[in-house]
Amino acid sequence: MGGDLAGRRILVPESRDLDLFAGMMEQHGAETIRCPMVKILDLDDPAPAVDWLNRLLDGRFDDIVLLTGEGLRRLMTVARAMEREAEVIAAFGRTRIFVRGPKPVKALREIGLAPYASAPAPTTDGVILSLADEDLTGRRVGVQLYPGNPNDILLDAVRARGGEPDAVTPYRYASDSETGAVEAAIREMAAGRIDFVAFTASPQVRRLHEVAESCGLSDAFGAAFRNTRIAAVGPVVAEAVEAAGGVVAVSPQSTFHMKPLVNAIRDLLAKG
Structure with a gap:
C-alpha cells in the first residue's frame, strides 16, 4: 500500500x-x-458509583467535573444497571458540567448534553484554570476521577474556591x-x-x-x-x-x- x-x-x-x-x-x-x-473494566464493586449517582439524583451536586469520557460512560453503565438512566441524564443536565478535554465532551454529546465550560488545556491545571473565576462558595461539586490518580490538587482547588468536592472513580484498569x-x-x-x-x-x-x-x-x-x-x-x-x-x-x-x-x-x- x-x-x-x-x-x-x-x-x-x-x-x-x-x-x-x-x-x-x-x-x-x-x-x-x-x-x-x-484494559479498562467496570468496578468489581459498583457500590461507590451507585452511591455517588444517588447523591446526584438527590440533587446534592451543583457542579460536576468530568476528567474522562470513559468515566461518564461507565457511570451511565451503572445508571442503566440501576434502571435510572433517563433520571441520571436529567440530573446531570441540571448541573454545571466542567470538562477536562474533548473526550468527555464527546461522551456528553452521546447522552444529549453539553459542558458548561471546557478546560483551556486538557490537564488538571487546565481544569483548575477553568474554575479560577468561579465562586464555588457553598456549592457541592461532583468530581469524576480516573484510576491511579486521587488528584488531591484538583480537590484542594475546589475547596480553595469554597466548594465541597465529592469524588468518584467509576472504572478500573486491568x-x-x-x-x-x-x-x-x-x-x-x-x-x-x-x-x-x-x-x-x-x-x-x-x-x-x-x-x-x-x-x-x-x-x-x-x-x-x-x-x-x-x-x-x-x-x-x-x-x-x-x-x-x-x-x-x-x-x-x-x-x-x-x-x-x-x-x-x-x-x-x-x-x-
Whole structure:
C-alpha cells in the first residue's frame, strides 16, 4: 500500500479504540504493531458509583467535573444497571458540567448534553484554570476521577474556591493484560525496529515502564525510548512520557484527538 507512512512501523498502544487508531495509520501505508497496554473494566464493586449517582439524583451536586469520557460512560453503565438512566441524564443536565478535554465532551454529546465550560488545556491545571473565576462558595461539586490518580490538587482547588468536592472513580484498569505483547514491544523498540510509538493515554506509558521493571528490562526500556520517536496525543500524555525519561518528538498543536495525532506524525515524517 502506498502513502506517506509506507514502510514505517508504528507501535499502537491503544486500548478501547485500538483497531480504529491503527486503521487510521494503515490507510496511509503504515505497518502497525497493535499492543493493547491497559484494559479498562467496570468496578468489581459498583457500590461507590451507585452511591455517588444517588447523591446526584438527590440533587446534592451543583457542579460536576468530568476528567474522562470513559468515566461518564461507565457511570451511565451503572445508571442503566440501576434502571435510572433517563433520571441520571436529567440530573446531570441540571448541573454545571466542567470538562477536562474533548473526550468527555464527546461522551456528553452521546447522552444529549453539553459542558458548561471546557478546560483551556486538557490537564488538571487546565481544569483548575477553568474554575479560577468561579465562586464555588457553598456549592457541592461532583468530581469524576480516573484510576491511579486521587488528584488531591484538583480537590484542594475546589475547596480553595469554597466548594465541597465529592469524588468518584467509576472504572478500573486491568494492568496485567497482554504482558507478553508489552514485553515484546519494548524489545522491538530497543532494537530500533519501531519507527514511532504513538501514545494516546498516560497509563500506557506507565504500563510500559512497569512491565520493563518487572521483567528486568529497565536497560531495554531506556534504549527503547532513545531509539524510537515518540508521539503523544496531548500534554497529559507528554508529561507522562517525560516523567518516564522520554522525549516527545511530535504532538498535535491544539486538537488532542487520534486523527490530529496521525496527521502530526505524517507532517513530521514529511519534513525528513
